[in-house]
Amino acid sequence: MTRTLRALVYGDVDLNLIDGSAVWAQSTVQALSRAGCRTRLVLKAPVETGRLTDPLAGLPGVTVVRPYEEQLVPGQGAHPLSPYQASQLLARLDAEEPCDLLVLRGRRLVKQIVGDRRFHGRIWAYLTDIPQSPAQMTEEDRADLTRIAEASGRLLCQTEELRCFLESWVPEACGRAVLCPPAVPEPGFPVPERHGPHDPVRLVYTGKFAPRWNTLPMTLLPARLAEHGIRAELHAVGDKIHKDAAHPGFDTAMAEALRTTPEVVHHGGVPREEAMRIAADCDLGLGWRDPSLDASLELSTKVLEFGSLGLPVVLNRTPAHEALLGTDYPLFVPGDAGLADAVDAVSVAVRDTGARRLAADRCTAAARQYTMEAAAARWRTHLDGAFPAAPAAVAGRGRPLRLAVAGHDLKFLTRLLDHFRALPGIEVRVDAWPALARHDPAASRELADWADVVVVEWCGPAAVWYSRHKRRGSRLIVRLHRFELDAGYPQQVDIDAVDRVVCVSPYYARSTRERTGWPASKITTIGNWVDVHQLDRPKAPGARHRLGMIGIAPSRKRLDLGLDVLEALRAHDRRWHLSVKSKPPWEYWWIWNKPEERAHYEAVLHRMQTSPLLEGAVVFDRFGPDVPNWLRRIGHVLSTSDDESFHLAPAEGMASGAVPALLPWPGSDEIYDRRWIHATPQAMAESIAALGEQDDWRSAGEAARGQVREGFSLERVAKEWTDLLVSG
Template sequence: MKVAILAEQNFNLVDGSTVWLLNVCRLLAMQPGFELDLLLSHRLENRVLADELPVAARVVEAPELLAAAGLVAPRVEAETVLEVLAAQEAARGRYDRIFVRGALYLDRLLAEPEIRDRVVAYAAGVVPDLSAAEPRWLGAARAARVPLVVQSATAARVMETLADYPPWAIHVVPPAVFVPDVPPPPRDGPVTLCYAGKIDAGYGLDWLADLAEAIAADPGLGLRVIAGKEAWRARHPAFFARMDALRKAATAGRLPGVSVVSNLPPSRAMRQMAEADFGYCLRGPAYDDVLEVSTKAMEFCALGVPPILNDTALNRDMFGADYPYLIDPAAEDVPARLLEILRGGRKGADHAAARARAAEAAKAAAAPVLAARLGRAVLGRDPAAPALVTAPRRILVATHQPKFLDRMAARLRGEEKLRLDWQIWAGMDGPGDALRAEVPAGVDTVFCEWCCENAVWHSRNKRPGTKLIVRLHRFEAFQPFPGRVDWDKVDALIVVSEWFRDHMAGQYGIDPARIHVLPQYVDWHALRRPKLPEARFAVGLVGIAPFAHKRPDRALDFLAALRARDPRFHLVVRGAMPWQMPWLWNREDDTRARYEALFRRVETDSALAGAVRFDPPGPDMEEWYRGVGAILSSSDSEGCHTAVLEGMASGCLPVVHDWPGARGLYGEHVHADLRAAIPGLIAFAEGDDIDTARAALSRRVERHDVAHFIRAVLRL
């Protein structure tokens, strides 16, 4: 696989972002079969980082890129990146994937359909500014389901909830750490604090300068500054004057125990970092909302040096709220707190506990672990997993609505011998004027997602030698389309439950041997997130439309009866409001009146007071289920009710009304009268070992994970 790595960063400068770029190359070089080109935005004038690149990464400097495109410029700008990439591909061949960091580059590349599907984007981890317009690249990447690499689980949750990014397309890859193979240094000298990184006015280095004289006055303490590039010297003259004075005083020996060195290669810098007892990783308030994991913090962890960090949600998430070296600069005297930590020494309980936490964090940043994660983001599947397709295959997916296949399509993107083509119909009834339904030469299988006019047409126009597979959801089973399908031409029919298998066999005379029960898949691994404390007494309901189908009134009846037994419970409803769907809200029947009565009851029924919350729809269901302890299905009819499968995968107790097909899927959790579920629900919520019970529920639906679904479909 040919992979281009393209970043706006200047690889001549040594800082966290360029060390990140170096380590991305190292991680991708660990993948078998990857051919790497690092396309540099600048001329390479400083080889401090370049000399540590893996041999597998071929470096192409900006002058070569620009010359091939017939351009003369000092660097590759966003305005020229398309021309540069086109010239590079003309010379080197088409890239299968293009790994990109930089909003301006992404703006241009994601605007090009021919490039968009090959991009893997890296997102710098800053909380989106909800008062500003959304970045163009983010909207384009979300719409195209572009794989997105972020540095932390916190950043992933932010992208899910604030940017509506599909969780399955987000890959968490913290900064990798490549530790030089050197024996651990003796720790019998002064207790030393070390800073390594760029000289930036926002990095809290004023606090180090405040501390320097106190450290110099104490022979038992030391301070080491390993300086990288300087950031915006002209903008911050007072700050840099102070840093220059610190360097001169340390170099002249006027600050015993304090040293300042510059521009070390990463391997040499890490050897010096390893000799410290504490890593200085504080930042000023300008970085409070940054969700990127500090590369230097992870390096300190890997070296066995506990970092001193800001008390932020990101750091609490990574190291624990009780990590002893978290500092809140807004509430504490930072130099005084630093002196207190240093004087606590390297032999106390706090230092031992912090080193243990640092070791745990370092395991998560081990190169083999992160290489697999990054490889999965780029390749589309686990690089170590065997290929699902061993002989060349070409599948045509014909559908008017592909949303239920997104995750499957993303996984198949990594199969080098499989080509997936799409035939998007304008609606259920026909292909539309812009599309002439046909099967291109070379297609060996047609997969009809939904049994609508697409299945009718393809069953009547099946080309000899091809297979035809139809997947039927609940909706189409009661429409005229199945009655017009030539079922003798259909090799396999996929249905979502045993009830629909029996219905289709009985109604249309389809051979039961050709009907396969495969409920809608779930992303089982992504759903298995730790529950929030409030989940214990939260009952979730996904979707309340249409009324006659979802029966939200039955959900309120159940909640009222449940709260009569235990008022700690509440209902959390996720989905669009009925007035947001004109086709539903403006129907000429009693639909609107039934919804109005429902909402009046929520507002006025004392049994429900303050106990119902409505959450807007969004793709971040994995995060939403963290706050839900039970999942309710109050419907009169469903296919397989994917929300129940998702809820169970997340560890929710299912409470399911007895709709046709429910018992075959959910067994003892199905009730003709939902009130019968109340004693078991209360006992579940009050259980002493609820985590074990949640894990058992999750394991029951592991067989519905997307990976199992894909293998089953490919077998067909």
């Protein structure tokens, strides 16, 4: 990203009331400013307090738009904007000064803006108010989220768990979903040293007051702790008290408890830095909630804020909190998270110096991953990927370079196409052939006459057609994979009309020269791309003992040899399993119609049913684009094929931190390090078993990840393709 980008930010949240969603709006603007964006924050409600907006004044490139005060929405009155009003206003602001991205929070709002269709492709949607468990997800939810994903440039997910859940249920989110966790500002003041708790012990809670956040039971803590001989006081910061139809009278009871309960000090709503100062002068943060929230896939901003101040925090034991703080974190509230359990956890923090210090260190270490500077760096990475710099060779052109992409199957070009479309100075059109040899000749002719450069994916009938209908002065680039050499299509191509033939591996580049006689000067090698950012995700527990195979059809993929590896491993250790992500072979009619293919898979399936070592050890997972999520569970990716042109599966596994294991198909050693290539399935199993220690396996995975980043990252491959397009 070299040009200054323009961002519009709007959340369906009231910034007069301090809670996590309002703090999100402030933090997002601060991070975008640090990332170099010109940012306009549009407020939903009339300004009653500047606690969250005042700190934004004077930030580089930041403007706060106040619709009520500036009278931008006729008939608004002193009311918050409705989603419809917000959508209309954002469209007007965009017409006056177009934005490159529209950052939104709130499903109802995003649904309205998607329906209005003015920002298609520019929406960066931050969604938390969505179903977060399979039991909650309805078909209506899936339909809404699918439309949102299709209209969005990016989907901003607070946690890895939320991203994976969304990708599992909404395939359209795959490739668009990126991590955007909470950002915690560094304290703008010296954090006091703590040599022991105050007397009375100071507990602190900041944020909204709501039933499921246990804020009413919290006010009982000082009295209950006194029964255990611990003097304590609760410092409560915030002024947003929920009215909850499921808990009638809660708001009245909460307000009364804050006002009248002994040893409860209510500081009201204060600016974020003042809230942090109050918390910094306390001994113990409270993040204890109702167990109904334990399944949440979100991350508590409070825990991170308290951690940035060196405060230990009492909170529920959940998978997300265990991942953040460790399973042995000493201040988890056990059991059903009742009041007695919370009292016990606070007692441990007060009386056990070692537990208190360990908890404080864990919270502090966790908060360091979520600083404002870290958030700005994440934003810069996301923006650089979405808005690549213009190639120097097209910067001085009078009009954009016209690029046409043609072919019957563009799955290996998807992210490259996204990259080309995002490049300033390049205009992209696609000629999608509905079948290998079927297309609309008139549409193809129009595109051939229009384009400066034509890229044909697969050296098949489309390459033959475009080589015979090339416009004088244009350039034609054909990508050849593997099957085309045996199908006879290259012999029909007019090679004189082709400027470059791109092969995906050195082996097939040589084979192409040898079998076609084409000039070596026209043949080049550019490997397949791997989206290392999407694939770089933490491994799930148990991944070290799970093998993975992606794609098992046709039979030359050799699932049978993968089973050989699995049996050899399970002969010594029954923890080993194999997961297969693939369409079943019978869904490919051109495979299933061949008797020898059917016989192969019948034998494989019979073997899995009858081998004692394979019983219950092989899982077939649904074919789909959620490969990064699936690879979290995989520790070793196998490539046992008879032959491949490149074989993307090991490279994707490497980017995920899995260890690749390949049999020596022709050309494999020119793509992958020989360290990962083994002579036989038995040798492959021995090498995998040798990584017996967790650290050995992780070290090998990191080495593999580094190799794929260096050789096949999307950024590197996209640059090689861009250079080829613009300079020949």
